[in-house]
Amino acid sequence: MDKVFEALASTPRRKILAYLAEVDLTAGEIAARFDMSKPAISKHLQILENAGLVASEKRGQFVHYSLVRENLLNTLNGFVQRVCPVSTPLKRESAALRETRRSDPEE
Amino acid sequence: MDKVFEALASTPRRKILAYLAEVDLTAGEIAARFDMSKPAISKHLQILENAGLVASEKRGQFVHYSLVRENLLNTLNGFVQRVCPVSTPLKRESAALRETRRSDPEE
DNA sequence: TAAGCGATTAACTCATTAGTTAAATAGGAC
DNA sequence: GTCCTATTTAACTAATGAGTTAATCGCTTA
Numbered sequence: 001m002d003k004v005f006e007a008l009a010s011t012p013r014r015k016i017l018a019y020l021a022e023v024d025l026t027a028g029e030i031a032a033r034f035d036m037s038k039p040a041i042s043k044h045l046q047i048l049e050n051a052g053l054v055a056s057e058k059r060g061q062f063v064h065y066s067l068v069r070e071n072l073l074n075t076l077n078g079f080v081q082r083v084c085p086v087s088t089p090l091k092r093e094s095a096a097l098r099e100t101r102r103s104d105p106e107e
Numbered sequence: 108m109d110k111v112f113e114a115l116a117s118t119p120r121r122k123i124l125a126y127l128a129e130v131d132l133t134a135g136e137i138a139a140r141f142d143m144s145k146p147a148i149s150k151h152l153q154i155l156e157n158a159g160l161v162a163s164e165k166r167g168q169f170v171h172y173s174l175v176r177e178n179l180l181n182t183l184n185g186f187v188q189r190v191c192p193v194s195t196p197l198k199r200e201s202a203a204l205r206e207t208r209r210s211d212p213e214e
Numbered sequence: 215t216a217a218g219c220g221a222t223t224a225a226c227t228c229a230t231t232a233g234t235t236a237a238a239t240a241g242g243a244c
Numbered sequence: 245g246t247c248c249t250a251t252t253t254a255a256c257t258a259a260t261g262a263g264t265t266a267a268t269c270g271c272t273t274a
Contacts, residue, residue: 002118009116010262011109014186021190027221040263042222061220061271069191076183079121083128084176117232134251147233149252168241168250 004075007051012036013044020054020067027063111182114158119143120151127161127174134170 007013016030031041045065048054052071057064114120123137138148152172155161159178164171 005112005116005121008186009112012262014112017190021192028219031221036262037264038221039223039265043262046222058221058270063221067190073187073191076187079115080180080183083124083174084180085128119232135249138251143232144234145251146235146253150232153252165240165251170251 001075001078003051004053004071005079007047007053010044010047012041013048016041016044016048017053017067017072020065024064024066027065030065108182108185110158111160111178112186114154114160117151117154119148120155123148123151123155124160124174124179127172131171131173134172137172 012034015034019025019030019033027042027045028038030045031038034041045054045056049056049065053068054065055068057066119141122141126132126137126140134149134152135145137152138145141148152161152163156163156172160175161172162175164173
């Protein structure tokens with residue numbers, strides 16, 4: 001959880017997540033979208049992966065990155081629950097996502 | 108938004124928010140719950156207030172701090188929307204909270 | 215096998231953050 | 245006014261984070 005919030009604290013990292021929300025990308029494709037060196041992006045990707053927010057898969061010489069939505073939702077949901085115990089915020093979202101994944105042929 | 112995620116990146120600050128979710132507290136009462144100096148807590152509170160996550164009110168020599176739920180929910184909601192556009196996560200929560208506040212005699 | 219490209223690691227710099235103690239500010243009580 | 249308490253500000257230190265360039269690793273292909 002600490003790692004997730006730590007990872008989310010950086011604007012470029014949140015931007016990476018936003019890109020990956022649209023489509024899976026290789027490290028190079030991600031780097032091309034930023035005005036920043038590749039090693040810098042590589043480090044950001046490591047942090048995101050270490051936080052469980054993205055997954056990487058090496059295919060040939062490319063490394064493909066994809067978003068891991070579940071951990072993000074669970075973490076934010078858990079925190080919101082603790083701080084705003086008024087109702088049940090992201091529960092429906094998480095449930096909906098799990099449902100989506102279950103019927104998703106990929107992955 | 109950057110400020111919010113920045114503020115949430117610190118464990119003690121998230122803990123402060125959790126305390127304030129239960130009850131309003133003075134700066135001293137908050138500091139008493141941590142193994143940390145008062146100036147350190149004061150700085151954390153400033154960061155939280157600057158991010159719009161807490162509000163302070165000086166009453167006599169005490170400064171009372173309270174949680175500002177709306178900004179937290181809106182920010183997290185907005186981000187989740189961008190990254191998980193699958194459905195409508197925190198919208199109901201925000202709506203419910205606004206409803207609560209509207210009919211709340213306090214504040 | 216040599217060249218080239220994608221990606222990461224290494225080594226380093228610079229700026230920022232988190233914490234400290236000591237001092238200042240401001241209210242309340244005597 | 246003087247003292248005491250609550251809180252913040254100032255000044256400083258130590259650790260961490262974000263970025264750089266150069267070097268390395270691994271895969272592809274000619």
